[in-house]
Amino acid sequence: MKEQTFKSGFIAIIGRPNVGKSTLLNRFVGQKIAIMSDKAQTTRNRIQGVYTDETAQIVFIDTPGIHKPKHALGDFMLKTTYSALQGVDGVLVVVNASEPIGPGDRLVIERAASTKVPVFLLINKIDLVSHEDLLPIIESYRQEYDFDEIYPISATEGDNVPELLEGIKGILQEGPKYYPADQVMDHPEYFVVAEFIREKILLLTREEIPHSVAVQVERMQRNEDGKIEIQATIIVERKSQKGIIIGAQGKMIKKIGQLARRDIEHLLDDKVYLDLWVKVQNNWRERQSQLMDLGYRPDDY
Template sequence: MQENKPFKSGFVSIVGRPNVGKSTLMNTILGEKIAITSDKAQTTRNNIRGIYTTEQEQVVFLDTPGIHKPHHRLGEFMVKNALSSLNDVDLVLFMVNVTQRKGPGDQFIIERLKHIHTPVFLVLNKIDQIHPNELPEIVEGYKKEMDFKEIIPVSAMYGNNLQTLLSDITKYLQPGPQYYAADQVTDHPEYFIVGELVREKILHLTQEEIPHSVAIQMESIERDETTDKLHVRASIIVERESQKGIVIGKRGTMIKEIGTRARKDIENLLGEAIFLELFVKVKKNWRDRPMRLEELGYREEDY
C-alpha cells in the first residue's frame, strides 16, 4: 500500500516592481478577491495575506507593495514592508512584467535577493501580451543576474501556467502544520478588506495625484435594528481641500459613484445587503506624518 504523503505548508512572498500583477496573481490562485487591483502604481500598501489550502498543502501568500523609490513616509513604509517579507518566508516569487524592459527597480530587488538564503523563483507575468519567440531572450536577461531555483512564465490574469507554479511551490515546501482553517482565504479582518474595496473604486475613478493621496478610515460596521441591514460607515481621507472637492464631485456625483461600485463588492464579500455611508475628510500631508500614518493603519511594527 502506498504511504500517504505528509501535509506541507509554508509562507511565500510575492515581490516585484509596482504594477507587475502581484495582487492579480494571488486573487486568481485563491479564486477570490482578497487584494485590490488597479492600473495605478503602488495600489498595494500593506502586506496582504492570502491562504491557499488543499488536502495536501497550505500555502500562505504575502502580496507585498511594489518596491519603488519612496518620496514620502508612506512610501518608505511600503518599501520596508515589502523587503521585510523576505526574511521570514519559505519561498520568494520575484515577479516581473515581460512587456516592460528590465530596469533599475528590478536590479535593486535582484541585489536584495542575492543576499537572502530563501529559494527564489522568477515569475514572468503577462506572457499573453508578447509573442512566444520574445520570451527566451527575456529569460536569458534575468538568468545572467542570479541563479533562480525555478523560472515560470505565467499569465496571472488568465491563469496560464498557474498550476505549474503551484506544483513547483509545493516541491519546495517542507512538511508542516495547517495554520488556518481550510475555508479561510485571508487572516485580515473584514474592516480592512472593506476599506480596501472603497479605496479601489477611488483608484479606478480618479486620476493624477488623487489615488496616491487617499486613505480610508473605517468608522463602524453595525447592524441597523430597524432595517436589519449592516450599516457601514467609512471616511475617505485626502490631503487638501481641492482633493476633497474632486472626490465629492459636482453635486456629489463622484462620491455617489464610488459608493455604488464599492457597495456591490462589499455585499459580495459580506454575503448580505448593506447600507454604505461615505464621508470625506482633509488631513493635511497625512502621508508624511507618522501619527497620521499610524492612525490610518500604517504602523511601523507591521514591518
C-alpha cells in the same frame, strides 16, 4: 501505502510597482482580497493570502512594490516589503514580460537573492507578448541571476498558475495548517473593506487623486433592516481633492460607493449599506501619528 504528508509554508511575492502581484495573489486564493489598479504602489500594507488544498497550505505575502520612497508613507511601504522577506520559505519575483529589465527589477532580484531561500522568477503578463519574444525574455533574466525556477505566467488569464502552485509545493516542508481551510486572508474585514473603497477612488479619479488618499472604516454593524451598515471616511490632503472625490452634485462619491458596495457585498456575502464621508487632513502622509491612526503600524508587520 504511505500516507501523503501535509506541507505548509510562507511565500513572499515581491516586484516593482504595477507588475501584477495583487492580481496574482487574488488568482492564488480564488477570490479578490487585494486591490488591483494600474497605478503604482497600490498595495500599502503586507497582505497575507492563504491557499489550502488536500496536500498543502501556502501563506502568500503580497507586498508593496519596491520603489524609492518620497515620504513617511513610502518609507513604511518599503520597510513592510523588506520585513516580509524574513522567515519565508521561498520568494516569488514578479516581472512584467512586456517591459525590458530595468534598475527596479535588478533591485528586486538583489533583495530576493539575499534571502538564502529558493527564488522563483515569474514572468507575468505573457498574454501581452508573442511566443517568439518569450524565449529571449527568459534568457535575459537568466543572465541576471540563477533562479531556482522560471515560470512564464498570466495572472489575469491563469496561464501556468496551476504548474506554479505545484512547483511551490515542491519546496515546502511538512508542516501544520496555520489557518482554517476556508480562510483566505489574515486581515480583518474592516481592512479589506477600506481597501476596496480606496481601489474605486484610484480607478475613477485617475491622475486627479494620487496616493494622498486613505480610507478609514469607522463602523460596521447590522442595522434594523438586516443590512450591514458601513460608515467610512475618505481622507485627502487638500480641499481641492475633497471636491474631486465628491464631484458635481455628489456624482463621483455616489459612483465610488456603488462600485465599492458591489465588491464588499461579494466579500461579505450579504447586503450592504455604505455611507461615505470625505475629510481633509493636511499632509497626513508625512505625519507618523496619522499613519498610525490610519492603520499603518510598523509593529504589526
